[in-house]
Amino acid sequence: GEDVEQSLFLSVREGDSSVINCTYTDSSSTYLYWYKQEPGAGLQLLTYIFSNMDMKQDQRLTVLLNKKDKHLSLRIADTQTGDSAIYFCAESLNAYGGATNKLIFGTGTLLAVQP
Amino acid sequence: KAGVTQTPRYLIKTRGQQVTLSCSPISGHRSVSWYQQTPGQGLQFLFEYFSETQRNKGNFPGRFSGRQFSNSRSEMNVSTLELGDSALYLCASSEGSYTTSEQYFGPGTRLTVT
Numbered sequence: 001g002e003d004v005e006q007s008l009f010l011s012v013r014e015g016d017s018s019v020i021n022c023t024y025t026d027s028s029s030t031y032l033y034w035y036k037q038e039p040g041a042g043l044q045l046l047t048y049i050f051s052n053m054d055m056k057q058d059q060r061l062t063v064l065l066n067k068k069d070k071h072l073s074l075r076i077a078d079t080q081t082g083d084s085a086i087y088f089c090a091e092s093l094n095a096y097g098g099a100t101n102k103l104i105f106g107t108g109t110l111l112a113v114q115p
Numbered sequence: 116k117a118g119v120t121q122t123p124r125y126l127i128k129t130r131g132q133q134v135t136l137s138c139s140p141i142s143g144h145r146s147v148s149w150y151q152q153t154p155g156q157g158l159q160f161l162f163e164y165f166s167e168t169q170r171n172k173g174n175f176p177g178r179f180s181g182r183q184f185s186n187s188r189s190e191m192n193v194s195t196l197e198l199g200d201s202a203l204y205l206c207a208s209s210e211g212s213y214t215t216s217e218q219y220f221g222p223g224t225r226l227t228v229t
Contacts, residue, residue, distance in 0.1 A: 031216050041223075045217060048217070090158075101146050103218065105150075
């Protein structure tokens with residue numbers, strides 16, 4: 001089945017690390033993504049990880065993937081007030097008999113950074 | 116490179132009307148996907164086009180349709196608008212024929228149906 005779940009809300013203090021978690025159900029996912037959405041805006045691609053990797057680091061962002069537990073996390077180091085936004089995880093699926101770019105999105109986690 | 120552009124950015128329509136939204140992908144990208152975002156249902160996949168062919172379709176009624184032109188620009192159309200069609204419509208652009216790693220979204224079109 002296609003289902004991606006995230007916790008709804010996370011509050012952190014400026015300078016702390018934030019960890020946003022996501023669980024997914026489809027084991028055939030090829031790529032898993034993290035997107036950021038600020039109020040009134042579209043989705044900004046933050047980072048992605050290929051399904052055969054365990055970890056990916058990109059400046060302040062670290063993505064961890066536990067394929068056995070179908071668990072994905074995004075760690076933001078030294079969180080800033082500008083990081084306040086909704087964060088979506090998403091998985092891409094392989095369609096039987098062909099390629100697809102269809103993404104299944106989680107419900108989104110609202111990250112509030114307190115100064 | 117210019118990003119994904121969507122027009123118009125905002126639209127107000129009344130029930131029963133139809134609407135056409137446009138998406139221009141990043142230059143060189145051949146795949147365009149459309150998503151509907153609402154507070155209640157979140158982000159839901161509408162359809163995906165590659166080389167002018169619909170490659171995948173979400174679970175939406177037939178009032179929702181789309182197409183892609185030879186220059187990769189895409190349009191989606193919603194006929195007989197309902198109040199529940201009020202949403203942010205997002206399109207995503209990616210390069211090629213296989214499941215690609217980078218999909219970029221436009222700013223969206225905010226549709227309000229009254």
